[in-house]
Amino acid sequence: MLFSKDWLSQYVDLPADDQELARKLTFAGLAVEHMEECDGDLVLDLDVTTNRPDCMNHYGVAREIAVLFDRPLKPPAHLEDNDSAPDVGQLASITLNDERCPRYAAKLIRGVTVGPSPDWLRRRLEAIGSRSINNVVDVTNYVLWELGQPLHAFDLAKLAGRTIDVRPAKPGEELVTLDGERRKLDPEIMVIADAERAVALAGIMGGRDSEVTETTTEILLESAHFDPRAVRRAARQLAMHTDACHRFERGADPEICAAAATRVAHLIAELAGGTVVPGVLDELGDRERSWRLEGRLEMARLQRFMGVEVECSIVERWLSGLGFELIPVGEDVWTVRVPGWRYYDFENRKPTGAVYEADLFEEVIRLHGFANIPSTVPKLAGIDASPSPLQEARRRAQDHLAACGFVETINFAFHSPQQAVSYPAMGAVGEEQTTDDLATVQLANALSERYSTLRPSLLPGLVESAQFNQRRNAARISLFEVGNTFLPSGEELPRETEAIALVQGGLATQGSAWEPRGEVDYFDLKGVVESLVSALLPGATIGSSEAVLPGFSEGATAQLRLLPVAGAAAEGEAEGELLGHLGQLEVEGPYPLYAAELRLGALVKERRVARVEIPSRYPNVEVDLTLTHALTVTWRQLAARIEAAPPADLKGFELKDRYRGKGVPAGAVNTTISFSYNAEGRSLTHEEVNERHLVLIRQMEKSFGIDGEA
Amino acid sequence: MSTGAASPAELAVRFEAEAALVADRAAFEQLRLAWTGRKKGILRAMLAGMKEVAPQNRREYGQAVHQLKVAVEGGLEALGERLSAQEKADARQAATLDVTLPGRRPRLGSLHPVTVVNRDIEAIFAEMGYSVAEGPEVENDYHNFEALNFPRDHPARDTQDTFFVEGGALLRTHTSPVQIRTMLARAEPPIRIICPGRVYRNDNDLRHSPMFHQIEGLAIGEGLTVGDLKGTLETFIQRLFSADTGVRLRPSFFPFTEPSAEVDITCPFCAGSGESLDGGEPCGVCSATGWMEILGSGMVDPRVLAECGIDPEIYTGFAFGLGVDRVAMIRYGIPNIRMLFDNDERLLRQVQS
């Protein structure tokens, strides 16, 4: 917002140093963003925050300067009539029929000659970027920028019945505004009407039919107060923004109406001739309303809040300089009355209506300056709380994946409706996977359709990032993301499910450029997922069951479950708490991509003390078994058989090799399993082990082998 | 090999000459066989030639052959030792690694710059006793605006371009709703939390991203002061940037704090001088002001405390918030916020916490 230094100097003696002026204003809350010489004047661009409509005019800023530099403030002239008021009410009448207008003041001027404005007035307006129109309109603008009160001049002769009626617009009512636009109105919008029709949009803009023209001689000056919310709603509905509504929306001074109208009337009479009709038409409606808020200010509490001592007399000087009335009620305690121009900043909005002391403290603090408050350490002992199990799980997952070579990404949370459902929805894993009719969370005002649907899965974004890197010739992809997914919940807020998604492909992350270890496949990613689960849930086992899922290749995709206890595999892999899914993606690219998505919540468990098993003092005896069996026999079946009746002293077994090729019949595979035996208290001999192991081999071959039959 | 008519002395010269040509073990073996071979060796032949020598010359001949034998055997031994030494040296040479070849390193992954900055900030506040609070990204009007003293139809809402969800909810425009939820859930101060998370604003251009990250902090207790706010922010900023970072507070306005302050730090790119460190050009990062706006802060507005059931007569508190993405951009020299979400792994992999 622009301010003229010349203009400001009309109300207060300015310091010689412009930089000092700018610095003091900035550190009192009126940031000077820019200063520029202009025709021998200096124009200041101030950032006036929405809570300070009182500083959206020169007199208001001058008041701040007067306090900051401890100089007297000189009010403008003609705020009151010199003559006593005759019955102005016989010349025009006002009725308030809308409670959104709590006050309507008007002033009449007769016998004016509308014409161009004098130079000084044009210059004033041009300095702050406003255009001169004619002497009457310019004066209303001038006072807007001087006192902050929006005013409007009606051609009184064009007001039917010489009457003002403030009321809601009628359904279907229309009004052509000053800018020539025909506006369609409804009762949400408050209008100023004459005896017949709407003549202005309350607080926003006047109508064309009643505007002041060269032939106007008799003027009704409106200086009213409108409810900020009503003006804002109407302006938004009509997509309008004017200097008037900018101020009313932020809260104008309800007590300045009559004074501002009087000043404008006398300035018009000076510049455009005519006579000011003494007296003000001032309707306050039937609701008696006071705009005087009161609060209590105690020096002791103020100093405790600031953390520094301030002199009582200085606080008094600052606050009275800003227009607050201080009424002593005890030792360094006052009742403080807030001036009308600060009403909306101090409004409490609670039934008690008392001003919060912090609002008064703020005035003192900004004048005292943050720089003059010493820094201290809060007197709060101990800690608030420890990280939650979810936060710990998330952190461990991120660290684990980064250690496994994965790069963490962050993707937008919105996609196009089609893209959003191109992978299984996280919250819906295990539920029916029909993505065509999957309900998603839609934005009502999206940037574009591409960003209109909140993601039900992290994969659409993550796969896009993988492809972005593939297009940049990345020889390997290993990316992950941790974030929320969204699905409708049937309640006010959607269901947010935190997920971990991984995507991998290309050269293996281990090995090096000069000794590569080949391309990763399904089991590399599965291994990462398994290691992640062990890192977060020691001892947990993952069960995999083949699944058909959107975006994933059939035959290379599984749903993952957390098996209740280790060794419960025999129960079947489709039992247990659902964790997520894993598989090869159905996407085009230089090499296949594999992806997994897991529910973070499934990996969060209350911390338990994990007891270790003390190893035997004797070395293990290791024996292998190679079994030729049909491809249709799964590892889970083999493992379940071993677990169902383990030989004595079997400590563990693991897959050692899978071989298909020369010497293995078509449709079959060689599976080599290593077994570890240990008898705890003594050394086992190979003979003992072989004896037991042979029994196992015979059983396995009998159940699964195809050697005998081949 | 024939001895021809050569004398032992001539042969000794010849041996020297042949020995000098031997470069490897095979040639050595050939030389050894030629001279000392049991059947066809030259020495053997010379000894056998004794019987053709006149008896009176035999003694002299025998001495000459003996001398030749000593010379040849000594020569061969020395040569053998030299070869062994050379072979050992060669073997050592062959087994020597090129220690300058690159190692086979396990490829490290990386955490996102935003995660790294979040963790640093969390660690600083954890030491000051703060815990981390989290909440939903889709919020209702009450938690995101109303309870934070952003009334409906108030211009303060203009600064928060909001994405609305079909049905009336909205994407949170800041993480302040987490403060509200925490205060409502824990009516009993003291409270010390920081709230990191994704936030959304309907704003999409070169300098803005519709999704970004914030961390907000909240402390409430009996007798917390404006000085405490300043002290906390200074400690935090100097730990996050550097111990000599200057901090200043400028009065401002946020609906949920009273008083409110913008917090500037001395520009890390020009150390607050306003001039680039290399050439004395005006610093482009801070527009030559030497300062950078980095945080919003203030004392919690009593309206907010009261709304959350905390008595503002008894308790005071302070709150602050900053953009995590911006800190990451400053720290790593990333010029554009959108680059944080392109997920180009060539950029991301460089960030090792």
Ligand SMILES: [Zn+2]
């Ligand atoms: Zn700089």
